Amino acid sequence: MLECEFFSKKIKNPILLASGILGMTKASLETACDNGCGGVIAKSLTLEPRKGHEGPNIIETECGILNAMGYPNPGIEFGLTEFGGWKRKEALVISIVGKDAKEFGLLAKKVEDSKKELGATAIEAVISCPHTPGYGTMAGQGTPESIIEITNAIKDKSKLPLIIKLSPSIPGEGKAAKAAEDAGADGINMGNSLGPGMKIDLARKKPILGFGVGGLTGPAIKPIIVRGVYDIYKSVNIPIIATGGITNGSDAIEMIMAGASWVSVGSAVYYRGPKVFGDIAKEMETWMKENKYKKHAELVGVAHDVRDHKSDIY
Numbered sequence: 001m002l003e004c005e006f007f008s009k010k011i012k013n014p015i016l017l018a019s020g021i022l023g024m025t026k027a028s029l030e031t032a033c034d035n036g037c038g039g040v041i042a043k044s045l046t047l048e049p050r051k052g053h054e055g056p057n058i059i060e061t062e063c064g065i066l067n068a069m070g071y072p073n074p075g076i077e078f079g080l081t082e083f084g085g086w087k088r089k090e091a092l093v094i095s096i097v098g099k100d101a102k103e104f105g106l107l108a109k110k111v112e113d114s115k116k117e118l119g120a121t122a123i124e125a126v127i128s129c130p131h132t133p134g135y136g137t138m139a140g141q142g143t144p145e146s147i148i149e150i151t152n153a154i155k156d157k158s159k160l161p162l163i164i165k166l167s168p169s170i171p172g173e174g175k176a177a178k179a180a181e182d183a184g185a186d187g188i189n190m191g192n193s194l195g196p197g198m199k200i201d202l203a204r205k206k207p208i209l210g211f212g213v214g215g216l217t218g219p220a221i222k223p224i225i226v227r228g229v230y231d232i233y234k235s236v237n238i239p240i241i242a243t244g245g246i247t248n249g250s251d252a253i254e255m256i257m258a259g260a261s262w263v264s265v266g267s268a269v270y271y272r273g274p275k276v277f278g279d280i281a282k283e284m285e286t287w288m289k290e291n292k293y294k295k296h297a298e299l300v301g302v303a304h305d306v307r308d309h310k311s312d313i314y
């Protein structure tokens, strides 16, 4: 009942591994697949290798997880070799992150050039990290103008379907998504971590994270993501991945009702372990049987009376 298409690929369910979670090596992506996801979004890759921020870079709070990783990654060359040769039935999405449109274009060209050996289904461009200087919201990449420039630069260099990963921290997600769609994006991911936020160590009287601030993920951000997906669904015709706070089958169904075609799961791996993907799939199926739905596609956007394409409420 959960089988669906993810761009050109048929996948067993609409549950994906979110970027940056378990996703540094091909083996860890395969672990997520073995545990029941329909596809994986690999760790974001930059042009050059990056060490990321000084630790501690991840801390649990009373209502979610704060992280300030700062994009530690081996760089695009090594990353594409590591993730390459993907032959599994689950979809692989390559995540790229650049400082500006030019860098995004260079990254897209590298993915395009190794497309055959790679076996990836799509590219995701991340413009939404709230805690890495030079990238994402700290570089002002969330404006419609910047989104158009970045989308054009990538579409110019690669024919793979392009997903733009937006921030829930910047108002106007509907307009941002529409700018991406008009510039040729094939899908939207709503969204990334929220913030930045901070946690202070009372004994040391200092912020705990090495970078001082970090992005909030997990259940606390779910209502904001639901609203973002709802606004984006009204604003565009391209499909949406919902990301943020999805921990169980009901959360996934709620996102789909708001307008998502797929969901991606991150922090719930910390809360429920790697089996979470298969467990969410089973929980979705149970809900659908109880409520007499044969395919989850019937539920996409049902929370809307009409899809009126008016600008977002917020």
Ligand SMILES: Cc1cc2nc3c(=O)[nH]c(=O)nc-3n(C[C@H](O)[C@H](O)[C@H](O)COP(=O)(O)O)c2cc1C
Binding pocket: 018, 019, 020, 021, 043, 044, 058, 065, 067, 069, 071, 095, 126, 165, 191, 192, 193, 217, 218, 219, 221, 243, 244, 245, 246, 264, 265, 266, 267, 268
């Ligand atoms: C430790 C950690 C690392 C992350 N790294 C990335 C990354 O490299 N690229 C990216 O697009 N998102 C990254 N994210 C954000 C997640 O992909 C996801 O958008 C966010 O965690 C919200 O989903 P969740 O509430 O299910 O965790 C990271 C999140 C965490 C917690």
